[in-house]
Amino acid sequence: MKLSTRKLLDKSFTGYGIFAIILMACALLLIIVPIATKGIQAFIFRGTIEYRKLRLEKFEEGNLKKVNAELKGSQELRKPIYDMIDQFEKDIRELEYEERREYRKELREVKKSLKELFGPAPGDHQPVLWREQYGQTRWDRAKIKIDQVLFFEEWDYSNPDKMGVKVLVDRKSLFKGTSLEPLFAYVEKHAQSILQPKLVFYWRFLFDESFDAHFFGGIWPEVLGTLYLTLGAMFFAIPMGIIAAIYLTEYAGRGLFISLLRSCISTLAGVPSIVFGLFGLAFFINSVKVSESKSVLAGSLTLALLILPTVIRASEEAIRAVPKTYKEAALSLGAGKWHTVLTVILPAALPGILTGIVISMGRAAGETAPIIFTAAVSVGKPLHFWETLSQPTPALPWNIYNLCTEHEAVDEIRHVQYGMVLTLVALVLILNLAAIILRARISKKLKG
Amino acid sequence: MVESPIQSTEVDNAMNGTDREKSQETASVDKNHNKAPQVTGGKGNNGAQVQDDCHVTTKDFSIFYGDNEAVKKATLSIKARLVTAIIGPSGCGKSTFLRAINRMNDLIPGCSTSGNMIFDGLDIYSPQVDVVALRKRVGMVFQKPNPFPKSIFDNVSYGPRLHGMLKKSELEQIVEQSLVRAALWDEVKDRLHQNALGLSGGQQQRLCLARALAVNPEILLMDEPTSALDPRATAKIEDLISDLRGRYTIIIVTHNMQQAARVSDQTAFFYEGILIEMGDTKPLFTKPREKKTEEYITGRFG
Numbered sequence: 001m002k003l004s005t006r007k008l009l010d011k012s013f014t015g016y017g018i019f020a021i022i023l024m025a026c027a028l029l030l031i032i033v034p035i036a037t038k039g040i041q042a043f044i045f046r047g048t049i050e051y052r053k054l055r056l057e058k059f060e061e062g063n064l065k066k067v068n069a070e071l072k073g074s075q076e077l078r079k080p081i082y083d084m085i086d087q088f089e090k091d092i093r094e095l096e097y098e099e100r101r102e103y104r105k106e107l108r109e110v111k112k113s114l115k116e117l118f119g120p121a122p123g124d125h126q127p128v129l130w131r132e133q134y135g136q137t138r139w140d141r142a143k144i145k146i147d148q149v150l151f152f153e154e155w156d157y158s159n160p161d162k163m164g165v166k167v168l169v170d171r172k173s174l175f176k177g178t179s180l181e182p183l184f185a186y187v188e189k190h191a192q193s194i195l196q197p198k199l200v201f202y203w204r205f206l207f208d209e210s211f212d213a214h215f216f217g218g219i220w221p222e223v224l225g226t227l228y229l230t231l232g233a234m235f236f237a238i239p240m241g242i243i244a245a246i247y248l249t250e251y252a253g254r255g256l257f258i259s260l261l262r263s264c265i266s267t268l269a270g271v272p273s274i275v276f277g278l279f280g281l282a283f284f285i286n287s288v289k290v291s292e293s294k295s296v297l298a299g300s301l302t303l304a305l306l307i308l309p310t311v312i313r314a315s316e317e318a319i320r321a322v323p324k325t326y327k328e329a330a331l332s333l334g335a336g337k338w339h340t341v342l343t344v345i346l347p348a349a350l351p352g353i354l355t356g357i358v359i360s361m362g363r364a365a366g367e368t369a370p371i372i373f374t375a376a377v378s379v380g381k382p383l384h385f386w387e388t389l390s391q392p393t394p395a396l397p398w399n400i401y402n403l404c405t406e407h408e409a410v411d412e413i414r415h416v417q418y419g420m421v422l423t424l425v426a427l428v429l430i431l432n433l434a435a436i437i438l439r440a441r442i443s444k445k446l447k448g
Numbered sequence: 449m450v451e452s453p454i455q456s457t458e459v460d461n462a463m464n465g466t467d468r469e470k471s472q473e474t475a476s477v478d479k480n481h482n483k484a485p486q487v488t489g490g491k492g493n494n495g496a497q498v499q500d501d502c503h504v505t506t507k508d509f510s511i512f513y514g515d516n517e518a519v520k521k522a523t524l525s526i527k528a529r530l531v532t533a534i535i536g537p538s539g540c541g542k543s544t545f546l547r548a549i550n551r552m553n554d555l556i557p558g559c560s561t562s563g564n565m566i567f568d569g570l571d572i573y574s575p576q577v578d579v580v581a582l583r584k585r586v587g588m589v590f591q592k593p594n595p596f597p598k599s600i601f602d603n604v605s606y607g608p609r610l611h612g613m614l615k616k617s618e619l620e621q622i623v624e625q626s627l628v629r630a631a632l633w634d635e636v637k638d639r640l641h642q643n644a645l646g647l648s649g650g651q652q653q654r655l656c657l658a659r660a661l662a663v664n665p666e667i668l669l670m671d672e673p674t675s676a677l678d679p680r681a682t683a684k685i686e687d688l689i690s691d692l693r694g695r696y697t698i699i700i701v702t703h704n705m706q707q708a709a710r711v712s713d714q715t716a717f718f719y720e721g722i723l724i725e726m727g728d729t730k731p732l733f734t735k736p737r738e739k740k741t742e743e744y745i746t747g748r749f750g
Contacts, residue, residue, distance in 0.1 A: 328552065328555070329594045330606070332550060333660070334610060344596055347598075445643065
């Protein structure tokens with residue numbers, strides 16, 4: 001090959017390499033940036049006076065005097081709204097039945113959207129659900145609700161050749177010439193001063209229990225459940241995996257049975273996680289009965305099975321990579337096989353084993369399918385340690401799925417879902433980081 | 449050299465007899481045996497004496513890798529507290545033979561032996577031998593320095609700890625003593641708790657030596673201990689071997705004939721698995737009896 005061709009090839013390979021890395025970095029950014037920016041909204045947002053009221057009444061947090069003063073101002077500004085509605089209701093009593101009915105229907109819509117925005121009107125009976133006791137607690141949600149007061153949606157089918165088009169219609173136009181007409185301008189003008197949004201750093205999102213199906217509060221039960229499940233899986237998988245790896249590398253021969261075992265382990269690594277989930281349900285809960293029904297224990301065991309092949313494989317590779325000379329040296333000093341493994345081979349293989357553990361830990365923390373049938377529930381209290389043996393738990397991966405598919409008000413609590421995603425990613429990152437730091441320290445110690 | 453009466457033990461005599469009848473290659477060994485004035489000592493059945501002077505004896509000892517006979521019916525005896533060099537071209541079975549003495553070949557799948565190798569009156573390959581106990585008495589230094597990825601202290605104390613010595617003061621004493629013997633103490637005494645892999649190659653090899661010495665072995669096997677070292681480090685190791693002579697039985701495999709001539713009292717020459725000649729080093733190098741030996745040491749092959 002000519003020198004110039006070779007150089008060209010070299011260069012193009014370098015180019016491809018750089019291109020691939022840049023592409024990957026972009027993809028990573030594309031994933032990470034939305035996760036971070038949207039997830040952070042669960043922690044930092046503009047909380048309204050309703051939020052502060054809620055914190056004070058239900059969580060007993062905040063400055064009572066200050067909040068009461070703010071509430072007073074807010075209520076004064078709200079009063080004209082309800083006055084206008086009262087006036088309008090009086091006015092329409094004098095109208096013809098048909099017209100009155102029409103206005104009543106529209107008024108109901110207005111009152112409903114106002115209730116969603118500002119909470120129940122004064123004099124209304126107290127609703128049972130928390131979410132109906134308060135107005136919008138977040139300014140970003142409140143802005144949407146303000147729009148719902150001011151406009152309503154209509155479908156325009158006027159062009160028969162096209163699909164229907166959604167148009168926003170000014171609600172004001174429905175009440176033209178009535179005493180309610182100024183209400184819309186008033187709401188638009190004063191909504192912000194009524195709700196008084198203030199920047200909140202809600203770090204307790206991580207450590208608060210959730211209330212009213214995640215409408216309020218934090219995600220502590222989910223975080224704790226994820227930690228329990230991950231650490232539980234590690235607790236079962238690491239010793240078993242390492243011992244299996246030691247057996248396979250140091251003790252097992254080269255028989256048919258052993259090679260069969262090896263290919264079984266490889267196959268196990270490729271089994272879909274939902275199959276593990278069903279297996280966990282059938283085996284751990286229905287057959288072995290480790291618990292009455294779903295429990296953290298059953299989930300941990302299932303997750304442990306899921307990551308076992310990874311742990312075994314990584315440990316095996318790490319043990320194989322330990323220089324044979326270490327083993328020879330130990331044996332020549334009169335160490336037995338088991339002693340050699342414990343004192344020389346395992347310490348030297350530890351960084352590699354930890355790499356496998358890091359990978360599988362991330363996997364265990366994020367897996368949803370295996371815990372659906374074995375451990376996860378959508379709402380629950382944070383568990384005490386001893387309760388993990390018998391109780392199911394909410395867990396981040398499952399609840400993310402649950403919130404975005406099965407929750408009755410998906411749109412209302414998107415921020416919780418994003419916050420959970422960010423927390424899960426951060427959690428995995430922290431667990432990995434801890435393991436990576438540990439590995440680096442051990443490597444450094446080994447290398448001198 | 450050990451000053452002792454010239455008589456052979458019964459074991460030796462028996463061996464020599466069979467040798468003469470059996471194989472020509474090993475005949476040279478026997479001749480040498482008989483000629484050498486300070487060969488063996490002890491009266492007849494005195495086991496202790498046998499152990500003193502003939503530390504390891506082999507009779508028709510063969511090593512197989514599967515069907516391949518790597519060492520062919522070697523019969524020789526290695527004298528206590530002397531330095532014995534094993535030389536020969538690559539692949540002649542010298543390392544295999546050395547590793548047979550502390551049964552390191554057990555690690556290689558498919559490796560088997562025949563014949564006898566007797567150490568301290570016991571056949572090393574008999575089933576009742578405790579390999580761990582054997583290896584404690586037969587230490588080894590390998591071709592490449594192979595300290596554990598632990599601190600210097602932990603490296604040297606590995607063996608003593610293994611054999612049940614746990615008191616810190618005792619360990620400290622034995623570590624110092626071993627490092628002094630391996631001429632490494634002055635260089636590392638201030639950094640005993642740093643990782644051994646931070647040492648230079650020559651230092652690492654001396655550390656391995658100290659590690660082997662720390663379990664107080666009777667025999668020290670060295671498998672080309674200087675092949676990975678530079679001349680200066682090599683010289684240090686050779687000096688050490690001279691210092692250790694008289695305290696331990698040292699068997700050293702080497703590629704380097706000058707080294708064998710410099711450090712050893714006895715030399716065995718292997719060629720294609722066959723022990724060609726064994727005897728005192730000086731006569732072997734100056735007046736080899738076998739043609740092959742002469743060809744090898746004059747550099748005609750190898």
